[in-house]
Structures are given as C-alpha cells and as structure tokens.
Amino acid sequence: MDDAPQPGTPTASPLVSVKAISKAFGGAQALREVSLSILPGEVHGLVGANGAGKSTLIRIVAGLTQPDSGDVVIDGRRVTINSPHLANELGMSFIHQELAFVPGMTVLENIMLGLPKKTRFGVVDWPAIARDVAPIAKRVGVRAPLSVNVNGLSTAENWLISITRALVRNARLIVMDEPTAALSTAESERLFGIIRELSRSGVAVLYVSHRLDEILELCRRVTVLRDGRMVVELTGPALTRQALVEAIVGGAVESQPNHAGACALDEIAISVRGVSRAPKVKNVSFDLKKGEVLGLGGLVDAGRSELARMLFGADRPDTGEMRLEGKRFAPRSPSQAVKAGIGFVPEERRAEGLILSKSVGLNLCLANLNSIIVSPMLPLISGRRRDALVSRTIQALAIKGASADAPVGRLSGGNQQKVVIGRWLQAEPKVLILDEPTRGVDVGARAEIHKLIRGLARQGMAVLVISSDPEELPDLCDRALIMAEGRIVGELAGGALTRHAIISASYAGITEQSVA
Amino acid sequence: MSEGLISTRRLTPAVKAGLAVFARYATIIGLALMIVVFSILSPDAFPTFSNFINVLDQASLAMIISGGLTLALIVGEMDLSVGYAASLHGVLVTGLIVHDELPISLAMAIVIALGALVGAANGLIVTKLRVNSVIATLGVGTIIVGLAYAYSSGVPIVAGVPEAFLQLTLGRWFFGIPNPIIFMALVVVTLWALVERTAIGQEIQAVGGNEAAARMAGISVDRIKVLGFVISGMCAALTGALLASRLGSGTTSAADSYLLTAFAAVFLGSATLRDGEFHVLGTLVGTLIIVFGFNGLNIFGAPTFSQYVFQGAILIIAVGLSSLGRMLAES
Numbered sequence: 001m002d003d004a005p006q007p008g009t010p011t012a013s014p015l016v017s018v019k020a021i022s023k024a025f026g027g028a029q030a031l032r033e034v035s036l037s038i039l040p041g042e043v044h045g046l047v048g049a050n051g052a053g054k055s056t057l058i059r060i061v062a063g064l065t066q067p068d069s070g071d072v073v074i075d076g077r078r079v080t081i082n083s084p085h086l087a088n089e090l091g092m093s094f095i096h097q098e099l100a101f102v103p104g105m106t107v108l109e110n111i112m113l114g115l116p117k118k119t120r121f122g123v124v125d126w127p128a129i130a131r132d133v134a135p136i137a138k139r140v141g142v143r144a145p146l147s148v149n150v151n152g153l154s155t156a157e158n159w160l161i162s163i164t165r166a167l168v169r170n171a172r173l174i175v176m177d178e179p180t181a182a183l184s185t186a187e188s189e190r191l192f193g194i195i196r197e198l199s200r201s202g203v204a205v206l207y208v209s210h211r212l213d214e215i216l217e218l219c220r221r222v223t224v225l226r227d228g229r230m231v232v233e234l235t236g237p238a239l240t241r242q243a244l245v246e247a248i249v250g251g252a253v254e255s256q257p258n259h260a261g262a263c264a265l266d267e268i269a270i271s272v273r274g275v276s277r278a279p280k281v282k283n284v285s286f287d288l289k290k291g292e293v294l295g296l297g298g299l300v301d302a303g304r305s306e307l308a309r310m311l312f313g314a315d316r317p318d319t320g321e322m323r324l325e326g327k328r329f330a331p332r333s334p335s336q337a338v339k340a341g342i343g344f345v346p347e348e349r350r351a352e353g354l355i356l357s358k359s360v361g362l363n364l365c366l367a368n369l370n371s372i373i374v375s376p377m378l379p380l381i382s383g384r385r386r387d388a389l390v391s392r393t394i395q396a397l398a399i400k401g402a403s404a405d406a407p408v409g410r411l412s413g414g415n416q417q418k419v420v421i422g423r424w425l426q427a428e429p430k431v432l433i434l435d436e437p438t439r440g441v442d443v444g445a446r447a448e449i450h451k452l453i454r455g456l457a458r459q460g461m462a463v464l465v466i467s468s469d470p471e472e473l474p475d476l477c478d479r480a481l482i483m484a485e486g487r488i489v490g491e492l493a494g495g496a497l498t499r500h501a502i503i504s505a506s507y508a509g510i511t512e513q514s515v516a
Numbered sequence: 517m518s519e520g521l522i523s524t525r526r527l528t529p530a531v532k533a534g535l536a537v538f539a540r541y542a543t544i545i546g547l548a549l550m551i552v553v554f555s556i557l558s559p560d561a562f563p564t565f566s567n568f569i570n571v572l573d574q575a576s577l578a579m580i581i582s583g584g585l586t587l588a589l590i591v592g593e594m595d596l597s598v599g600y601a602a603s604l605h606g607v608l609v610t611g612l613i614v615h616d617e618l619p620i621s622l623a624m625a626i627v628i629a630l631g632a633l634v635g636a637a638n639g640l641i642v643t644k645l646r647v648n649s650v651i652a653t654l655g656v657g658t659i660i661v662g663l664a665y666a667y668s669s670g671v672p673i674v675a676g677v678p679e680a681f682l683q684l685t686l687g688r689w690f691f692g693i694p695n696p697i698i699f700m701a702l703v704v705v706t707l708w709a710l711v712e713r714t715a716i717g718q719e720i721q722a723v724g725g726n727e728a729a730a731r732m733a734g735i736s737v738d739r740i741k742v743l744g745f746v747i748s749g750m751c752a753a754l755t756g757a758l759l760a761s762r763l764g765s766g767t768t769s770a771a772d773s774y775l776l777t778a779f780a781a782v783f784l785g786s787a788t789l790r791d792g793e794f795h796v797l798g799t800l801v802g803t804l805i806i807v808f809g810f811n812g813l814n815i816f817g818a819p820t821f822s823q824y825v826f827q828g829a830i831l832i833i834a835v836g837l838s839s840l841g842r843m844l845a846e847s
Contacts, residue, residue: 068529366722366730369719
C-alpha cells in the first residue's frame with residue numbers, strides 16, 4: 001500500500017486514453033468518436049450538459065458498458081474493460097454522486113469491501129488492516145474513527161472514505177462525479193485541498209461537475225462534451241468560464257436574469273410560527289406570501305429539508321403552528337398536505353420524484369387524477385381529458401424528445417425535473433415547495449426551470465425554493481431566508497440578496513466548532 | 517446490473533433487441549405453439565370446440581384467484597395466503613349453506629366480504645405493523661388453515677349440498693357458456709378496467725413503480741396497498757366458493773394448490789408484452805398457458821409426477837422471463 005507512486009515523474013505519456021469511442025443506445029447515439037486522454041497526476045475536468053454523454057463515457061471506462069467502436073488504452077496497452085472488477089485492477093476507481101456503502105458496517109469494513117484481507121489463522125486480522133489503512137485515511141483527512149458505523153456520517157465524510165477506499169486499492173485514476181453536489185462550501189474547499197494533494201502524489205483525477213467555478217479552480221485541462229461529441233479540450237489561457245459556457249451550450253448564451261421581482265401579493269399563503277422538530281429544526285417562523293418566490297438558503301444539513309418535510313406532512317412538528325391561508329394546517333401525511341393545497345418537488349428526483357418505468361403521461365397526471373376522470377361518480381379516466389392535459393403540460397414545459405407514452409426514465413435529467421414540476425402545473429397548489437430544483441441540471445434547462453417557477457409565482461402561487469447553490473437564490477427569488485443549525489439566521493431581499501450575502505449569512509449563523 | 521447467465525452488457529444491440537422481443541412475446545408464442553403441437557399430436561381430442569370451452573372452464577377459477585394476486589403484486593407486495601384463504605372460504609360457504617341453511621347468494625356475499633376482511637388484515641399488518649408481506653401473509657395463511665380446521669374439524673362437508681349450489685358452476689345460464697367462464701370474464705374486465713382505466717388504477721401503478729415517489733406526489737400509499745390485498749382476498753374467496761360448488765363439498769385443503777398456480781400465472785403474465793411488469797391481461801395469458809399445459813398432459817395420460825414437474829418448471833421459467841424482460845428494459 002504505497003501511497004506515493006513515482007513522485008514527480010513528468011511523463012508525457014497518458015495514463016488512460018480513450019480513442020474514437022462510439023456508443024449507441026437503441027436509436028440514440030450517446031457518443032460519437034470521443035477521444036480523451038488523462039495524464040498521470042493531472043486533474044482533468046469533464047463538463048457538458050445533461051445528456052452530453054459524460055455518464056456513458058464514464059460507464060465505458062468503468063467496465064459497465066461496452067463501446068460499439070473505439071479503444072481504451074491504459075499505460076499504452078489496448079484493453080477491453082468488461083467488468084468493474086477489471087477497471088479496479090487496472091488502477092481506476094469511481095466515486096459516484098450516490099455513494100454506495102453497506103449500512104451497518106464500519107468505516108473500515110466498507111473501505112475493505114471486495115478487497116482481499118490479511119488473515120491470521122484464517123481469521124480476518126482487522127487490527128493489522130486498520131494499521132495499514134489508518135495512515136491513508138489520515139492523509140485524506142477522514143475524521144471518523146475507522147471502527148464506527150458508516151450510518152449517520154455526513155456526505156462529506158463519505159466522500160473522504162470513498163477516496164480512502166480508492167487509494168487503498170492503489171488507484172492511479174479516481175473519477176469523481178459531481179463531488180460537491182451535496183457538500184457545503186467549507187467541505188468543498190477541504191475536498192479540493194485533498195484533490196490537489198492527490199495530484200501532487202501522482203494520482204490523476206477525472207473531475208465531472210456542472211459547477212464551472214470549481215472546474216476552473218481545480219483543473220488545468222478540461223474536456224467539453226456536447227451531444228455525444230467531444231467539442232473542445234481547453235487548457236492554459238484558453239480555459240475561461242466564458243469559453244467553457246460557450247462550448248457547453250454551443251454558442252453564446254443569453255444571460256437574462258429572470259428575476260422579475262415584486263409580484264408578491266399581500267395575502268399570506270402559509271405562515272409558520274415557532275415550529276421545532278428535534279434535532280434539526282429549532283423555532284422557525286416565517287410567512288410566505290402568494291405570488292412570492294421565497295428562497296431557503298444555507299449550508300447542507302442546516303435543517304432546510306427537514307423543515308420542508310413538515311410543511312409537506314412527511315414529518316410532524318414537535319411544537320409550533322402552521323397556518324395555510326389562515327386556517328390551522330397540521331398535515332399528518334403527504335396526501336393530506338396535497339389535498340390541503342401543497343405541492344412538493346423532492347430533492348431526489350429519481351428516487352422520490354418519478355416512477356421511472358412508467359410513462360411521461362402517467363407521471364404528469366399523478367397529482368391531477370381528479371381532473372382527468374369522467375366524473376366523480378364514474379372515476380374512469382377520460383382519454384380525451386388525459387391527452388389534453390398531458391400535451392398541454394408537455395408544451396408548457398418544452399419537454400424535448402418525449403412522447404407522452406415513453407418511459408420517463410429515458411429522458412435527460414433536466415427534462416425529468418421538468419416532468420416532476422409539471423405534475424403541479426395543472427394541479428395549481430397554493431404553495432409549491434421545490435427542494436434543489438436544478439441540482440444536476442444543465443445550464444439551458446436550469447434557465448428554463450427558473451422561468452417556469454417565476455411563471456407559477458406570477459399566477460399567484462406561493463413558491464418555496466430550497467437551494468444550496470448560492471447563485472440560484474439571487475437569480476430566482478424575491479426574498480431568501482438563511483438557515484443554519486436549524487434556525488433562521490438571516491433574511492435577504494431585493495438588492496441585498498446576493499451570492500456573497502448568502503454565503504456570509506450562512507457562516508455567520510454557525511457556532512465555532514462546526515466550521516471546518 | 518447483475519452478472520447473470522445472460523449478461524446484458526456484453527450483447528450487441530441487435531442481439532439485445534432480439535432478446536427483448538423474445539422476452540416480450542415468448543409467453544404468447546409458447547401458448548400458440550402449445551396449442552399447435554397438442555392439436556397435431558391429438559387431432560381428435562384436443563382442437564375441438566368443446567375441449568376449448570372445457571379448458572376455459574377449468575382456467576376460470578385459477579384466473580380469478582390469479583387476477584386478484586396480480587393486484588397484490590402490482591402494489592409491490594406478496595400474498596401467500598390466497599390458496600389457504602380460498603380453501604377456508606370454500607369450507608365456510610358450504611357450511612353456511614348446509615348447516616345454517618342460508619340462501620346461496622347471501623352465503624356467497626358473506627364469504628366474499630370475509631375475503632375482503634382477510635385481505636384488509638394482511639394489508640394492515642403489512643402497512644401499519646410494517647411486517648414484510650411474505651411473513652405477514654404466510655402467518656395469516658397459517659392462521660386461516662387453523663380456522664378452517666376449527667370450523668370443520670377437518671371433516672369435509674359433503675352431505676346435504678343443494679343442487680342449486682352445484683349449478684353455480686355446472687350451469688350454463690347465458691348463451692350456453694359455462695358459468696365459471698362468465699365469472700372469469702367479469703373479474704378480468706373489472707380488474708383490467710380498474711388498473712388501466714381508473715384514477716385509482718393510476719395510483720396503483722404508481723405505488724408499484726416507485727413507492728417513495730408516489731407518496732411525494734400525494735398518494736396514500738398505505739391505502740392503495742391495503743386495497744391491493746383486499747382485492748386479492750376477495751378474488752381468493754370467490755375462487756374458493758366456486759371450487760366448493762364444483763367439488764360439491766367444502767374441504768379444508770381443496771384450494772391450497774392454487775397458490776403455486778397463481779404465482780406461476782402472474783409471473784408468466786408479467787413477462788408478457790410489458791417487460792416484467794405485472795398486469796391483468798398478462799395474467800390471463802399466463803393462466804391459459806398453465807391450464808392448456810395441464811389439459812394436454814391429461815389428454816396424453818401423462819403420469820401425475822409430470823404435472824408437478826410441469827408446474828414447478830413453468831414457475832421458474834416465468835420468473836426468469838420476467839426478470840430478463842426487466843433487465844433488458846433497464847439496460
């Protein structure tokens with residue numbers, strides 16, 4: 001378990017290169033003759049809109065999918081990677097957005113999962129293994145003791161454990177897919193430090209992210225994919241934010257802040273007074289007006305999703321009171337909340353937002369079933385009403401590449417998110433709650449989703465947006481509340497609602513020991 | 517992505533598309549082949565109108581119980597109590613008619629209501645006590661066996677079964693078609709319309725597809741699951757009562773073997789046309805395959821053991837085809 005393979009060898013020959021890789025799924029061409037090479041010890045950026053082919057490319061290198069044509073070359077040798085196991089053997093490790101740990105096992109057991117283990121008299125010698133792993137974990141900055149259960153560790157800690165696992169496997173290339181999507185700013189900074197350290201010690205990192213600032217900060221070379229093609233590889237002075245955006249979008253983007261401002265009415269849609277639920281939410285009070293887009297900012301784990309779960313009836317407050325249009329509102333289940341007039345777009349689009357195997361039409365209709373039946377007496381679905389509702393929604397959302405009957409799982413991430421939002425378009429709830437509405441969504445789709453949300457507010461809907469992306473709230477919201485450690489620690493509106501103000505308010509509300 | 521015998525990722529797209537078509541149509545092709553082969557082998561006995569009516573007649577009880585089970589499986593749960601429940605309700609309906617001298621229609625209504633009650637018990641145990649449905653329905657099923665013994669002391673109720681009750685399955689009240697076929701048609705149409713054409717059917721499909729997402733869309737997931745069990749319980753009760761009428765007796769273990777038949781039929785059905793999703797019309801195709809198979813084996817005088825081998829093999833092939841379809845649909 002040598003942790004510094006060939007320090008400082010300035011070899012120009014690539015560690016891993018893919019050459020003219022093509023791959024089609026059914027009729028759709030996911031990759032067309034894509035080439036990319038990664039040098040030892042470099043941090044290489046991979047960017048592109050959703051559906052540009054990044055995931056497919058990674059899956060091919062990881063041995064999860066076979067290319068239709070083209071080669072993968074490692075250390076100058078052509079290889080056929082036909083299993084994830086072989087990809088690991090070849091020195092590549094993959095850390096995905098959804099980290100895969102076995103719950104109930106310790107940190108050390110998870111790190112060693114699937115690896116041969118030292119034994120004494122046929123019994124696994126955990127103390128000896130721990131002695132081997134401990135220095136690597138320390139180098140990466142894992143704070144949790146190796147012997148604790150992985151349940152309940154933070155996402156940031158999980159990332160560090162995954163990196164440790166990669167290093168224990170002697171990985172020479174670590175592929176990281178959206179590593180900061182669920183990390184706070186401080187946690188991200190810590191991760192960047194570790195990535196730089198890895199790079200210095202000769203481990204290459206393929207860094208996949210939508211967050212261009214991070215890409216610019218970390219990577220010296222960046223490959224841009226668009227529509228399955230490699231558009232450009234940017235390096236040196238050519239590597240600028242503007243150049244990246246243009247390459248991703250394919251031409252100049254109109255930068256139009258859709259911040260329409262002041263369309264909030266005076267009527268209060270929902271009022272929350274002194275709501276607490278141990279341990280994450282403490283004495284939260286606020287009002288949300290009709291026609292207002294209210295942001296809920298702060299760091300990950302500030303208690304925002306937990307607050308949203310209470311508004312949506314998934315959890316019940318310990319204390320405090322909520323009123324919906326003046327009436328006492330204490331939903332005991334999501335279905336009661338929906339009946340009372342709440343709509344919810346959950347954070348985990350694939351796990352909680354969509355029925356992936358079912359059609360776009362069924363997914364859109366789920367919150368609108370009462371409006372597509374023949375009559376309440378005869379609850380048969382009227383094909384005419386259903387088709388009208390579905391095609392109207394698809395049009396309003398500009399969902400591309402989708403027939404109403406196609407399984408929703410085949411759509412790109414941005415279009416999937418539009419379907420989840422679209423479900424509430426016709427249902428017209430009084431209050432719509434969106435948890436991270438544009439996470440993992442490309443620049444173009446993000447602008448469209450923002451426009452859609454503003455449009456709903458203009459119709460008089462009250463909208464609550466939870467977002468960890470400090471750039472999103474000024475773009476989208478009339479007003480934002482900042483939460484830290486379960487409390488509301490700041491309120492920003494109008495000109496004061498800036499990225500900078502959000503970040504400083506998020507940190508100002510945190511007590512000393514919880515900041516890195 | 518599992519490493520199965522057929523590892524989908526190593527296949528070329530053409531082979532994959534071919535396999536997908538195979539997985540989707542294999543059951544229907546199988547049914548057609550079986551009919552053709554039996555017709556060639558036994559041209560006098562098998563391909564006759566009266567034999568086909570006979571097969572449908574035999575298929576009807578199996579289809580009713582399988583149709584109900586389909587609903588439980590669509591909402592993502594197992595119901596292992598259907599066979600035992602059908603047996604109990606067969607005993608009960610006979611007892612109500614013979615011992616308590618209730619009118620047949622009332623006795624039928626009572627057992628179907630009791631079937632709904634058994635289903636509701638299953639559903640509430642699964643959703644409120646959070647007991648895994650395999651365990652919950654196995655437990656309820658075993659209790660039911662006990663209840664059936666308690667009611668009948670294990671002695672079949674044979675004497676005094678009125679002719680009118682036998683006519684429920686023997687009769688041909690409409691257009692000379694055996695009554696069970698009519699019952700089956702009514703159940704199939706009702707269940708199909710419920711799942712595919714009603715608002716609640718959309719909720720049923722949503723719950724089966726992704727429970728968490730269904731909950732977040734405002735659907736009462738627990739209520740839908742209980743409904744799935746209730747329908748399963750009612751169909752099991754109807755099957756049990758019709759079987760008692762056909763046998764002319766209430767016997768404590770008469771319908772137990774329907775459990776295996778129903779599971780095989782529903783899984784065969786899930787491999788039919790829809791890439792591993794359970795659906796009512798698929799179950800109909802699955803039931804017909806099994807019953808035609810039995811009928812053919814009977815006509816050729818195949819020994820008893822072969823029927824067990826056939827049924828076990830069919831169950832495994834059915835689940836295999838079903839997961840092959842799902843795997844290909846996902847890749």
